[in-house]
Amino acid sequence: MAEAKAVGGGKKKHLKKSKEGKGGMRKLAAIGAALVVVAAIAITFDRAQIQKSCHCSRDARKYTGMVEDCCCDYETVDSLNEGVLHPLLQDLVRTPFFRYFKVKLWCDCPFWPDDGMCKLRDCSVCECPENEFPEPFKRPIQYGLSSDDLKCQEGKPQAAVDRTLDSKAFRGWIEVDNPWTLDDETDNSEMTYVNLQLNPERYTGYSGPSARRIWDAIYSENCPKYPSGEICQEKKVLYKLISGLHSSISIHIAADYLLDEARNLWGRNLELMYDRVLRYPDRVRNLYFTFMFVLRAVTKAANYLEQAEYNTGNLEEDLKAQSLMRQLLYNPKLQAACPLPFDEAKLWQGQSGPELKLEIQKNFRNISGLMDCVGCEKCRLWGKLQILGLGTALKILFSVDSKNHPNKPLQLQRNEVIALVNLLHRLSESVKLVNEIGPSVEKTMEEFTSEPSMQEISLLERARLAVGKIRMILPL
Structure with missing residues (x-):
C-alpha cells in the first residue's frame, strides 16, 4: 500500500x-x-x-529668394561666402595690419554714470603707468589680473582682455573723426592697442540686468522695431542693421561657449544659438541684410582700400594683406554673381532726406556711446569694434557723394578700416555657421520641443x- x-x-x-x-x-x-x-x-x-x-529634409532650405532690401538671393550669398568671401576674410584678419585695434577700454558711460558696473577707471584691467604710452608697440607687454579686475568682470577671467602685443608698430594714415560714432578716434592719450587674435569674440559670462539694459536702451530709445508698413525705409534699415549685428554677436557667443568651467571645456551651445537666433526667422534675415550692407560698403570703397597703406614694418605680411584685399575687392565671382549687394541710392530721397539722415546719425551716435556702458571688457572691445565698423560702412555709403561733390573724397582712418574688415569677417562667420548647421539645429530643436x-x-x-x-x- x-x-x-x-x-x-x-x-x-x-x-x-x-x-x-x-x-x-x-x-x-x-x-x-x-x-x-x-x-x-x-x-x-x-x-x-x-x-x-x-x-x-525636402524643406531644409528655409531662406530662399532675394535677401530683403538687397540685390542678391540667399543661395548666392551662401555660395559666395563659402567659396570666396569667408576664406579671404579669414586670412585677411590674421595679418598684422588687421590684427591690432586701437580702443578706449575703460568706461565713462554718458547715460547712467551711477551704474556700478561702469566704474572702470577704478576697475580697469590695465592699470598702466603713463610713461608706457603713447608708444605701446615698442615692446611686448603682458598685464595680469588683480582681484579688483576679476570683480569688475563679474568674476569671470575669460571676460578680461589679453593685451599681449608684438613689436610691430603702425605708421602713416590720417586721423579724422567719424560723424556716425561718438568715440573721439584721434584721442590717442586714452586709447591702447589690442591684439584681436588673442581676444576672440566668445562667451564671457556677461549677462543679467547690466547686459539687458544695454540692448533695451539700443532698441527702445534709438531703433525701435518697426510696425509693418508704418515706418520709413531709412529707420527700417537702422533697425535691421542693429538686429543683424545682435544676431551675429549671439551666434559667436553660442559658437564658442564655456561648456564646463571646471575643465575649461569650450564648444558650441546649440540650444543657446537656437533660442537667441535660429528660432526667429527675422533675426536670421537681418543678419544676411547686415552682411550685404557692409559688403556693399567695402566694395564701394574699393579704390580707397586698394591704394591704402598696409604698413606694419613686416614687408612680407604687408604685401600679403594688400594682395588679399585686392582679391576681395575685385573677385570675379563676386562681381558676376552679386555686383551690387545693397543699393544705397534709394535712401534719403525727398525734402525730408537731409533732416532724416541727421536724426538717424544722432541715433547711431547714441548707440556707439552705449558701448561705453558695457560692463565687460571683451564685450566692450568687440562692441566698440563692430559699431565702429558699422559706422564706417554708414560713412562710406551715406557721407560721401563723389558724383555731386567730387572735391570731397572719401577719407578713412586706419582704425576704421580695421574695424570695417573685422566686422565683415564676423558677419561672414555668422552667415557660414547659420548656413552649415542652422537647418540641423532647427530640425533637432523643433522635434525635441514639438508635441x-x-x-x-x-x-x-x-x-x-x-x-x-x-x-x-x-x-x-
Whole structure:
C-alpha cells in the first residue's frame, strides 16, 4: 500500500508539473505576442519618424529668394561666402595690419554714470603707468589680473582682455573723426592697442540686468522695431542693421561657449544659438541684410582700400594683406554673381532726406556711446569694434557723394578700416555657421520641443497597453 501511495503521489506531482508547464508556455506565448506588438509599433513609429525626417529634409532650405532690401538671393550669398568671401576674410584678419585695434577700454558711460558696473577707471584691467604710452608697440607687454579686475568682470577671467602685443608698430594714415560714432578716434592719450587674435569674440559670462539694459536702451530709445508698413525705409534699415549685428554677436557667443568651467571645456551651445537666433526667422534675415550692407560698403570703397597703406614694418605680411584685399575687392565671382549687394541710392530721397539722415546719425551716435556702458571688457572691445565698423560702412555709403561733390573724397582712418574688415569677417562667420548647421539645429530643436501627433499618441498608447499586459502575466 505504501508503494501504491507513492506511485499515486508521483502521478499527482506529474500532473501538477504538466499544468505548470502549460501555464508557463501560455505566459511565454503571451509575452512573445506582446513583444511582437511592441516591435510592430516601434517599427511603425520609426517609419513615421523617417517620413517626418524626409519631409523636413525636402524643406531644409528655409531662406530662399532675394535677401530683403538687397540685390542678391540667399543661395548666392551662401555660395559666395563659402567659396570666396569667408576664406579671404579669414586670412585677411590674421595679418598684422588687421590684427591690432586701437580702443578706449575703460568706461565713462554718458547715460547712467551711477551704474556700478561702469566704474572702470577704478576697475580697469590695465592699470598702466603713463610713461608706457603713447608708444605701446615698442615692446611686448603682458598685464595680469588683480582681484579688483576679476570683480569688475563679474568674476569671470575669460571676460578680461589679453593685451599681449608684438613689436610691430603702425605708421602713416590720417586721423579724422567719424560723424556716425561718438568715440573721439584721434584721442590717442586714452586709447591702447589690442591684439584681436588673442581676444576672440566668445562667451564671457556677461549677462543679467547690466547686459539687458544695454540692448533695451539700443532698441527702445534709438531703433525701435518697426510696425509693418508704418515706418520709413531709412529707420527700417537702422533697425535691421542693429538686429543683424545682435544676431551675429549671439551666434559667436553660442559658437564658442564655456561648456564646463571646471575643465575649461569650450564648444558650441546649440540650444543657446537656437533660442537667441535660429528660432526667429527675422533675426536670421537681418543678419544676411547686415552682411550685404557692409559688403556693399567695402566694395564701394574699393579704390580707397586698394591704394591704402598696409604698413606694419613686416614687408612680407604687408604685401600679403594688400594682395588679399585686392582679391576681395575685385573677385570675379563676386562681381558676376552679386555686383551690387545693397543699393544705397534709394535712401534719403525727398525734402525730408537731409533732416532724416541727421536724426538717424544722432541715433547711431547714441548707440556707439552705449558701448561705453558695457560692463565687460571683451564685450566692450568687440562692441566698440563692430559699431565702429558699422559706422564706417554708414560713412562710406551715406557721407560721401563723389558724383555731386567730387572735391570731397572719401577719407578713412586706419582704425576704421580695421574695424570695417573685422566686422565683415564676423558677419561672414555668422552667415557660414547659420548656413552649415542652422537647418540641423532647427530640425533637432523643433522635434525635441514639438508635441507628438495624434498618430504618434495612438502608437504610444498601444505600446503602453502591451507593456501593461506583460506586467499582468509576469509574477510580481
